[in-house]
């Protein structure tokens with residue numbers, strides 16, 4: 001059984017009934033989540049349309065993708081206003097947005113155990129084309145979404161376009177940038193994490209924050225989140241945003257979480273407060289479940305046994321291999337908080353410490369070794385550029401301990417592997433820093449450029465920001481391989497062709513007032529086969 005991966009296994013159980021031997025692998029019967037069950041409410045009636053949280057699609061394959069929704073007529077009420085019974089939901093996939101040519105239809109169940117979320121893994125579609133999907137429940141209709149299947153592996157692909165975004169504290173501003181992402185014509189969106197923030201409601205009214213006076217833009221609900229109902233309600237609050245809903249409906253997404261979906265700066269079985277692992281695991285289980293419920297993920301990402309499998313890959317013909325990574329769940333604990341001089345934190349060099357965990361690292365390294373596409377994309381959470389954030393009184397550079405600079409042995413192993421198997425064709429995208437960074441990547445800031453990183457700024461976290469500030473000046477001075485940085489909100493837009501990779505650092509002027517126009521702060525191009533970015 002060991003040679004079968006979990007996805008195949010789950011598919012076999014879900015689709016075909018599975019053999020008796022499988023029972024011993026799982027603590028519950030997966031059939032019950034996907035197959036028929038008793039007591040299904042076939043024709044529920046709603047006072048309010050239950051599709052208040054929109055629709056989404058994700059994890060495309062060459063013949064399909066996941067379509068997602070969650071029934072929530074009153075999203076912030078107890079049980080989101082739902083009767084706690086399993087409910088019938090039907091769905092359509094069409095070749096046109098008017099649903100004149102419906103190619104697939106089906107029925108599924110929104111289970112109360114899973115917060116009445118719906119995940120359908122659509123199969124049997126044609127490769128490399130757009131589709132539209134919608135849901136129906138008790139005569140109530142959802143809006144429609146657009147998705148896209150992958151091109152066949154090896155087929156020739158001229159161009160793909162995708163956006164990288166995340167860090168969307170709802171208290172910090174409006175999701176103007178998501179609206180602009182929805183207006184781009186994209187093959188996919190990568191969400192690097194911080195989809196929600198777990199903090200308690202900070203309250204209405206101006207409070208000091210990072211030296212800036214700010215007005216809480218939109219009020220979160222309740223205290224810091226711990227229970228499944230807390231997490232569900234927080235997702236519901238965020239997902240009520242129409243700009244976010246538009247971006248979900250516009251393109252398939254690959255999602256991976258960072259820290260705030262669970263707890264600030266958590267690592268593996270450790271939370272930021274040092275709670276015992278067996279206690280933190282209860283919170284993690286709640287957070288993982290709510291994440292699964294609210295994202296367009298496949299059954300292979302169903303949380304079980306203290307794990308949610310989020311690292312996975314997708315191939316865009318002969319053009320791109322995309323590796324979606326998880327830098328939170330398997331990492332060693334941070335050696336220290338904040339920024340530190342490396343001579344004070346020798347443990348960052350230890351080969352015992354890991355950013356990806358053994359299994360994920362093996363999988364990624366094998367993937368890079370076998371990749372024969374023009375480009376590789378590593379889509380992950382935290383800064384890999386080894387950037388000095390300042391200097392201590394002894395003139396030593398200070399590095400962030402939550403990013404790859406706090407895991408320097410892992411970083412070296414990764415860059416070694418890229419140098420061997422992906423030199424001149426590997427680009428890393430990331431997030432978490434709440435500002436744009438474009439930088440070339442070298443071993444411990446040696447001279448040889450091995451790969452390049454575009455770290456996408458936040459959608460809202462950090463509020464309006466500014467074009468110039470002291471920190472920007474400092475890091476520009478200290479880091480010659482840093483090509484651009486700016487403390488504004490927005491996203492990164494990547495256009496990939498066989499010849500070049502262009503990254504546009506998109507910014508909006510304001511997020512504390514709605515409807516700012518979008519502009520490009522800087523654009524960079526990489527030529528296929530040549531390491532290092534150039535500004536255009």
Ligand code: FE
Nearest residue numbers: 167194432461
């Ligand atoms: Fe963040």
Ligand code: CA
Nearest residue numbers: 194258259432
């Ligand atoms: Ca973060």
